[in-house]
Amino acid sequence: MFTFSIPLTEPFDFQDAITSHGWWMLAPNAWDPKKERFYRTFTLRNNATIVVCVYMKPSCLQVVTEVKLTETDRDEILHQVSWMFRVNEPFEPFYTLCQTYNELTDLPKRRQGRLLRSPSLFEDIVKVLLTTNTRWNQTIQMAEKLTYHLGEKAHGFGREFHSFPTPEKILSAGEAFLTEHVRTGYRSNYILDAAHKAVDNPARYVQPSSINHFREIKGIGPYAMNTLAMIVGRYDGVPVDSEYKKHVIGTYFNGIAPSKSDLESVYDKWGDYKYLAYWFDHYK
DNA sequence: TTCCAGGTCCCTA
DNA sequence: TAGGGACATGGA
Known part of the structure; x- marks a missing residue:
């Protein structure tokens, strides 16, 4: 060791x-x-x-x-x-806001607030694509199959692992393989588009300078962009998906769907930390 | 069988 | 610019 x-x-x-x-x-x-x-x-x-x-x-x-x-x-x-x-x-600015508003005060006390991310942006982009328009269990299955079929096998700590596949490996597998073995359905083309762009411009898919160009990847819409912004540490947007809507409508609108702008502005007072405020409000 | 899920694309008007 | 059907998959 x-x-x-x-x-x-x-x-x-x-x-x-x-x-x-x-x-x-x-x-x-x-x-x-x-x-x-x-x-x-x-x-x-x-x-x-x-x-x-x-x-x-x-x-x-x-x-x-x-x-x-x-x-x-x-x-x-x-x-x-x-x-x-x-x-x-730095999480101190967020903790200060929690104390200022006297909300989510457990987070500073327990030093919570970090959301795990992947070693590379490419992996996170693919995983965000795997969360769209599907159920969480299916996301888990797709990620499992992707690494099992296309990742490199490695042993350690008494068990077998697979790496997350490189964009090159995914490209060489191709659409038919993804659909047949990874069961990614119509997302196969989106994953291939992400892999293609990552191979063309690898630096952008490891360390971020700006993430705006990820919007050009097929399948990356507003929800996915705000999730990727969270990944790189920008929390000024909320991921408006079915979970967000269910939580916000149930908690703040008595179960009655409000206008789109009202729906999206629930966490506005949190400024640069809207995403974290939503996330931990949702999970507390 | 039908519906729909931690959405997005693309075509219409 | 907004509205709405289509999209692969699989569980309920």
Whole structure:
């Protein structure tokens, strides 16, 4: 075993950072709630697949591998893990708002508010596509099949993992394969469009500068864009989908559907933190 | 069998 | 610019 540390400037609730958002249920993510260990594969720039275990210690994240890594590979994994857990994202401004409004006051107390994301934007784009116009169980199945059929197999910590497939691998599989084996239905073309754009401009699909161009991907509409904005740490829009509508209409409009603008402006007072306010209002 | 889900595309008027 | 049908899949 080889263990590395990521120091934390803002401590946070590890279990909550993983389970506040459904992403932990989507392959290749794996979470052991009893041991409080998070597992998944990471794909390095040299295309190597590494199985990693992450857990929390006071004031740092521990990152464990079963294989010895070069310094470069280790830094790459630490960088990706830091991104997943938003290690460098400040939550104090949001916590201050929670206390100002005297709402969601458990979040600052329990150091909650982090929503897990994937190591690469490409993976998150595909996963957002897998959440649209379907049920959550089916999203889980599609993610499982995608990694099983097209990811690289890797063993670690006593079990088998698969990596999340690269855009190149998805492109080479093609539409018929996605439809037949991954059961992505009409989304197959959307996933291929995302893969095509990621291959054409890889830098945009790893580290974000702007995300506006993701709107050009087929299948990425307003809900998906606001979800991707959340992924990169911009919370000034809400993801208006069936869950949002059900929650907001039931909680704030006595079950009677309001106008579109009233529906979307429920969390306006939260300014740059509308998404987080909705998310934790919804789950509290 | 029919409906619809953590939407989006595309065609019409 | 807004409205509405179509879209793959699979569970209820």
